[in-house]
Amino acid sequence: MTTLARPLPHTLPSYLEDSPRRGLAAWLLSTDHKRVAMLYLFSMVSFFFVGVTLGILMRLEQWTLGRTLMSAQTYNALFTVHGVVMIFMFVIPGLPAVFGNFFLPLLIGARDVAFPRLNLASWYFFIVGALLAVLSLFTGKGAPDTGWTFYVPFSLHSGTNVTLAVFAAFVMGWSSILTGINFITTIHRLRAPGMTWHRMPLFCWALYATSWIQLLATPVLGITLILVILERSFGIGIFDPAKGGDPILYQHLFWIYSHPAVYIMILPAMGAISEILPTFARRPIFGYKAIAYSSLSIAAFGSLVWAHHMFTSGMSAFGNMIFSLLTMIVAIPSAIKVFNWTATLYKGSIRFSPALLYAVSFVFLFCVGGLTGVMQGALAINQHVHDTYFIVGHFHYVMFGGTGFAFFAALLYWFPKMFGRMYDRKGAYLSWFPLFVGFNLLYFTMLVLGYMGQPRRYYDHLPGYHTGHLVATVGSWFLAAGLLLLFGNFVRALFKGEKAGDNPWGGVTLEWKVPSPPPVENFEETPVVTGPPYAFEGEAQP
Amino acid sequence: MGFLNPAATSAQKVDAVFLFVFVLSVAFLLFITGTIVYFLSRYNWKRHPKAEAVEGNTALEITWTVIPLVLFLVMFYYGWTEFSYTRNPPRDAMAVEVLARQWNWTFTYPNGKRTGELYAPLGKPMKLDIRSADVIHGFFVPAFRLKMDAVPGRTNVTWFRPTALGSYDVECSVICGADHSYMLSKVVVVSEEEFKRWYFGPEDAPPPALPASEPMRAGAGEGSPGLAVLARKGCTTCHSLDGGVAVGPTFRGIFGRRDVVVKEGLEREVTADEAYLRRAIQDPQAEIVKGYPPSMPTSPLTERELDDVVEYLKTLR
Amino acid sequence: MRPETAAPTEGVHGPDTRTLVLVWLALLGLTALLVGLSALGQRAAVLGLLTLTPLKAALVFYFFMHLRYEGALLKAILLVTLGTLLIFFGLTYADVAFR
Amino acid sequence: MTSGAHASAHPSDAFGARLGMWLFLVTEILLFGGLFIAYSYMRSRYPHEFHAGGKELNVFLGVLNTAVLLTSSLTMALAVDRIHRSRVRAAAGFTGATVLLGLCFLGIKAVEWGQKFGHGLYPGGPALLALPPGEKVFFGLYFTMTGLHGIHVLAGVSVLTAMAVLLLRGSAAAARPTLLENGGLYWHLVDVVWIYLLPLFYLAA
């Protein structure tokens, strides 16, 4: 706004202090979207640290040739669990469930999401699924060892606890679907008076597009996972070549969901970046409509390219051709966003802040990830780099460098609003160095290793790749140091941070017009919106 | 290091596509990063206290949609043509069957010769019919920039034409279980004469060798003829010689060992005498050693090879 | 309620009993036709599958599920869904049909 | 103060509730959509085996079940119509009829599956294992798809039973059309799925 018809009153207590319940129940039973967002934030960051620890362990295993710490079976379980945790418990729910839940109603001037109880139920689906996944580590014949992709027929024959892990992913999928239903209904029904579609902040557009992907793609994963479970328990024969089934069918069904899923991960991240850049450049975003519509077209085109994960599977020549072509085309809307973000800095009056630093790092890292993605999309290159560390490098760039860094940037941007406290800004700058340097040391090396021919999911490596593995492992230590610094800073700020004030960055969208932290009702009276989202003219400088 | 040395025509083509896309990507990355860094310093609020509200520019939007689109389409087209090259073997290519299973490779030549490493004549096309006996594996030769999945229930085809003598790694690229990272082999590119000598030679002809400067993998072809057979038929991928844990029972001390085996659902104890060893090798599914999966394939051995193997196994105390 | 998305929610907005019964009869009739067609052979059966079945589904959506009486939004949602499904089919066939 | 936001943001937003339901139906369509993709993929691989498999199914029971389900859709639509006219008892009656027809459908389905099981035709069953690969796949799909559909019918029956009881007890929430309307939408979608399953397995296979 977002230009308001008139300023909002500030008299109510914050949502953190105002609850009819006490203790844990105030959190576990609250349907306030802000409290649900907090549930997600804390459970997800915990899972993130689990995943990250597994990542570090994998790097340590590659420190020497042959056995370093663990057996091959353990290593296979590690990358599977690492992948499942990171994908289903961190990047997919990541920005939508935390920042979407917290800020979507605030950004469009609503009191809550459309179905608050359903919203809490989504979190329960999430946490039950997550706990089942954790359970799968310790029960049955050990953690699944198939990779997060659960490719048949290996996942049918594997003696490990695949069934439970797959079921856990199924349950978490429902959490994602219900959140999507909620957000779409909220955006259609609960916008404040005057908040037209083209006055919505871009984060809302991104969430809208994301929700549609969640709705249209997740059920396909659901049924695929059910089929795996049925196949394992009853041997229905659809995927098992011994019974006439076809493993390629599984791959189609799996990627029909899992490619769109990568846009579930990145779209809200792009939305958050589109909020942060204008605030610190103190000017409207460049090409509002281009960014808004490119979100929708990423969602649409994103469902057309899934089989670029299957170029070496023996798909038909025509299939290879068409999917490679479509993959190239889906890169266009991302390119449009990158160029518009760059242009947003043009002729601004830029105030540097940790959030801005992480946001521009996002743009850089996402570009590296995206450009390597385009390389993989080119058929000839793909058949060399498929299933090598090149892929591993690519997706860590887009998922960790993209979504992960955007998550950090969004947290740095909105932390004062969510908790009413400010973190140590110098400390946040400081943690950027090890994070950024370590990141590139770790994952750029992986790109090189991959092109040299190091396959992924390898417990041991040939001597020729050893130097690269050493460099990558050292990089992971820098990364760990940076992450601990950053989160240490946040934890400190939760308890000791100074009061942040209602609008520390001089933001103009609606969430900055309410107190920090906001009251339960968000708005004491319904705001009436009269202008575009990023109108900085006449706003006081911070 | 030698990993990046392209050693087949396919490798040259893939590298060319890669170089093209890579250069463009680096150019765009530098351009974007440079512009961002420049804007960050040029339009810092100290130097530029009053922001100007530039809301957009349609001409620019179109430019930066169309230029990448054209470039992407070129990348696609280039990538596709060079990819098609690796998927359409020439007619005169020799067809070798590649059979993947947990966790080794078997190569069968048109004349029935069977090896655990792939021997290929320099400069001649070789077509690969890739199959799998159990789960999905991936046939990957980094030096050829060549990869094709081995999918049970179907045959995937690719081909290559080697351009340099040498011995190149074959790696399994699809997760297939505990020993996925040890599912390795070699493509040994030899001169055409050397290849023919072995290919048209007798059943037990020594494998084609590289010129002296390129040492073969230790073990294969050295020592006793039985050991050579074990290496050639891929037995050592599942059985260790030194007591190490592997898919199958170790060969160390096997002769005279007392094993519990499961035969037709019943457990019994056997002593590994010569007859038992022959049975275990020729009909592996008949008796399964307790605690091991019934995953040993039947490899046809000649009478002579069988003798050699059994003699050799006796020596492994 | 926002004017652009508000649908005619006030009052009774469904078909009357007569229409519902007629639709039901039509559905039964189409089923009979489908069964008859299938008896003619494989080709006719597939033809019936591709034409009559969507027709039946459309009747249910349109009348029983009141789509006919809803605003543009719900219709658009159904179209997007079916369109997506169709794309999934089409692109899967880009592989299957050219093996 | 806090209670307002906690119950529901807009309890009176009937269209919002319907929108939510339709979005849920979207996910159901794609859930079955995945199976339909699997079906057509396999069918194009094994056209003859699918034909042979289809011959083994009992067309009479399949068509009978279609009629039952279509009729239940009619009674469901009538129930929704009556609740809009505030005729609560009639609505409850029609809902009850829908439940009965749903149970009837499940009964016939059980008979049909029972026959197959009796012949050893079930996943892992002796007769099924003896079939050629394509027919194994056909029956795998048959059991999966009709089974998943059956589970949906069961869920619908439970929900509608609850609603009929609520209506008879005079619950005010149930007397508002929204609940029954959404229940009805779900029931009709389950019907649509069956409309497709009939020709796919019984007629055109």
Ligand code: HEA
């Ligand atoms: C956040 C998640 C995310 C995102 C956003 C992306 C984005 C993209 N991905 Fe990625 N991808 C993954 C996550 C993601 N990916 C994961 C997890 C896997 C591995 C799964 C597994 O097997 O485990 C994978 C694997 C993967 C593969 C399969 C590789 C293989 O296994 O063989 C391919 C192949 O085409 C691919 C392509 C792309 C492309 C083209 C994009 C595009 O959307 C990128 C678009 C962006 C840009 C292009 C950058 C900005 C543009 C410019 C600066 C314009 C100017 C540039 C030029 C003109 C060149 N990805």
Ligand code: HEA
């Ligand atoms: C968002 C997603 C995400 C993120 C953030 C990461 C983060 C990391 N990943 Fe990730 N990775 C995946 C998603 C992700 N990964 C996926 C999907 C796969 C594919 C799985 C598959 O093949 O199926 C994969 C695979 C994968 C591999 C390939 C395995 C193989 O093929 O053999 C490797 C190898 O090194 C790796 C390493 C790492 C490392 C070192 C990190 C680092 O970023 C971690 C950085 C670590 C820290 C910053 C540590 C700081 C914290 C601590 C030390 C703990 C302290 C604890 C507390 C305070 C409680 N990952």
Ligand code: CUA
């Ligand atoms: Cu075989 Cu990996």
Ligand SMILES: [Cu+2]
């Ligand atoms: Cu993808």
